Amino acid sequence: MRNQELYPIGDAARRSGLSVSAVRFYADEGLVEPTRLNEAGHRLYDIDTIARLELVRTLRELDTELDEIRRLLEGGTTLHDLLTTHLGIVERQEHALRARRAVLRTLIRQGCTTAQADLMHKLISMTDEEREQIIDAFWNEVGEGLDVPDGFVDRLRTMRPVLSADPTAAQLEAWIELGDLVRDPAFRDAVRNYLRETYTTDVGRDVASAPFQDFVHENGGRLVAEVLAAYRAGESPRSPWAQQAVTRFMEAATALSDTPLTPEVRNRMADGYRRLPDMMRRIAEEEAAAESPVYDDTHGRYLSLVAVINGTESEDIREEDSTVFTWIADAMRASTPA
Known part of the structure; x- marks a missing residue:
């Protein structure tokens, strides 16, 4: 044989x-x-x-x-035990190589000095507790003495990076950038100034209030997602699905100020959504020309990096084609009795 x-x-x-x-x-x-x-x-x-x-x-x-x-x-x-042990070794090596790659790519992109390279290595090597400490230190300084509604800074503090045990290269690079930024006194001052200029005015304090923040980050976000789902599905603004989604959103929004959802209010909200693309363009132009800190360079940058690190990037209605605003406005008007 x-x-x-x-x-x-x-x-x-x-x-x-x-x-x-x-x-x-x-x-x-x-x-x-x-x-x-x-x-x-x-x-x-x-x-x-x-x-x-x-x-x-x-x-x-x-x-x-x-x-x-x-x-x-x-x-x-056994072969199973041997391979399992070896897989753990390979995965640890992969993690270390991924971290090293993130540092090297960031160094090459930024043209960093030796001191910055040393800082990046320390940021990558931090424990979860050490990362928590530098984020806490950041918010302690940024939030100190801000004249904003109670609980607002505490809410901002909860939006913090949580690096997974097996992060991607993009997540590691985002953490390097964020870890560097939150330790930078100039960035801390810029975030603090942006929050002060934005949320200490009368309108800003209303936006920073607990009811409004609860709406934006909890119930409101879910309702906006329902509206966008109907739009992306190709529904007519007058379809039952679109009408139900838009009406739920308007009812929740007007409840913030105890305003009845009358036909006049619906029309005003519809007009606001129809004008929103132009308003957003003007705001972007004003921010580009402004000398004071702007959202995308300060708190917005912090939040976007946290989202990458946490893997929680979400679709934003601002990223939609401007036709979505016209669609929402039409849906709001369609629910108004003649």
């Missing part, structure tokens, strides 16, 4: 994918000895022995140590 055939060392090497010298080496190490020697003292191998050589070759290609392979072949461990 074929499995009783014996092959010279050259054939065994070719069939196992090893070199002849490697086959000899593993025999000399006592890992895979030849099946027997012929009368001339030449080594001969059967199919089972060649299969063991193939296994050794595979494990060595995975950087498995000889002692680990010996334990497996001698029955001191």
Whole structure:
């Protein structure tokens, strides 16, 4: 039978994918000895022995140590346990290489100094507790003495980075940038000034109030998602789905100020949505020309990096084509009695 055939060392090497010298080496190490020697003292191998050589070759290609392979072949461990252990080693190596790549890419992109390279290495090597500490220090300084409604800074503080145990390269790069920013006094001052200018006015304090913030971050976000889902599904603004979604959103929005949802209010809201693209363009132009801190460079940058780190980037209605605002306005008007 074929499995009783014996092959010279050259054939065994070719069939196992090893070199002849490697086959000899593993025999000399006592890992895979030849099946027997012929009368001339030449080594001969059967199919089972060649299969063991193939296994050794595979494990060595995975950087498995000889002692680990010996334990497996001698029955001191199972192949499953050996591979599981080795997978853990490979995954740790992958994590370290991914972190190193993130640092190198950031250094190349920014043209950093030696001191900055050292800082990036420290940021990547931080424990969860150390990351929490620098974020807490950031919000302690930014929020100190801000004349905003109670609980507003505490709400901002809850939006913080949580780096997973197996982060992507993009998440690591975002953490490097954020970790560098929150330690920068100039960035802290810019965020603080933006929050002061935005939320200490009468209108700003209303926006920072607990009811409004609850609406924006909880119920309101879900209702906006329902409206966008109807739009993206190609629904007519007058369809039952669109009408229900838009009406729920308007009812929740007007409830913030205890305003009845009358036809006049619906029309005003519709007019506001129809004008929103132009308003957004003007705001973007004003921010681009402004000398004072703006959202995208301050608090907005912080939030966008946190979203990347946490893997929670969400679709924003501002990113939609301007036709979505016309669609919403039409849906609001369609629900108004003639």
